[in-house]
Amino acid sequence: MKLYYSKGACSLAVRILLHEIGVRCEFESVNLKTKQTETGQDFLTINPKGSVPALLLDNQEVLTENAVIQQYLADTYKATGLLPPAPDFRRYRILEWLNFIAADLHKGCGPLMKPALPEEIKENVLRPVLNQKLRYLSQHLGQMAYLCGDPFTLADAYLFVILSWFPALKEKWTDWPVLSKYFSALKARPAIQKALAEEGLS
Template identity: 85%
Template sequence: MKLYYSKGACSLVVRILLHEIGIACEFESVNLKTKQTETGGNFLKINPKGSVPALALEGQEVLTENAVIQQYLADTYQATHLLPPVPDLRRYRVLEWLNFIAADLHKGCGPLMKPALPEEIKENVLRPVLHQKLRYLSERLDKTPYLCGEQFMLADGYLFVILSWFPALKEKWTDWPVLSRYFNPLKERPAIQKALAEEGLS
């Protein structure tokens, strides 16, 4: 199994999950601008969408889309502490948060990190929408230590990575004290520390 990733990108979530579960995996970085892998391969032949993460499985199958890869790994390796089994309602709460982070939060962050986009659009259109999402998260995390209650699950790893983009997003932790209290302890998790160190982010 091999994970195609880009340093600090959302693919970091999958690396964290691999370490949380204890799965052996190869890693190959991708230049998202040139679409070339570190070994000189054409990444578009691996994932025609050109985005990371992409997880190459045995038998030449390649799985893409962050939330789907996470669900596949948790199910395949029976990591029920991270994703409860069917028909436990908690499973669908985890998937609910995964989809919110992917579809609402993640997609809302991307444009704010594009230098070519006019600042007026960022500040007057995009950032207010992001702030709405962050307020929603703050309200949730002011009541529970993790997104789904008392236990770290898949969605928490994903949210950790999104929040790690705060400097690039020009967001101040002092404006989001609840999110800061949530984020800082997560940095101490062994799987997260290992993943950050491997990508030179620690």
């Protein structure tokens, strides 16, 4: 397998998951501006959508979309602690959080990191919406160690990456003490430390 990634992007969640499961994988970075990989390939021939992560499987199939790749890895390698099999209802709670992170948090963060977007729009329109989502998240995590109680699941890996963008988002950890505590605890996990070190983010 090969994971196409970009440093610090949401593809970091898949890298974390690979290490949590203990799956061997190659990694190739992608310049998202030029759409070139580090070996000079045209990334659009690999993923026409031009986004990471993209996972090249041993059968030469390419799987895209973060939440789907995570489910595929957990199911394929029977990582039932990270994602229980159907019909275990806990599976759907984890997928519920995964969808919230992808659709609400991830999409809410992107525009705030675009330099060309006027600050007035960011602060008066976009940030209040994101902060509403973060308040909901903070209230939930104030009652448990992980998103779905114990143990750590693939949704926590994805959320860790979103929270790692706080400096770029100009969010202050002091405004979010519950999220800060959660983030620090996750950062101590060996799989996360390894993933961060590999991308030069530790």
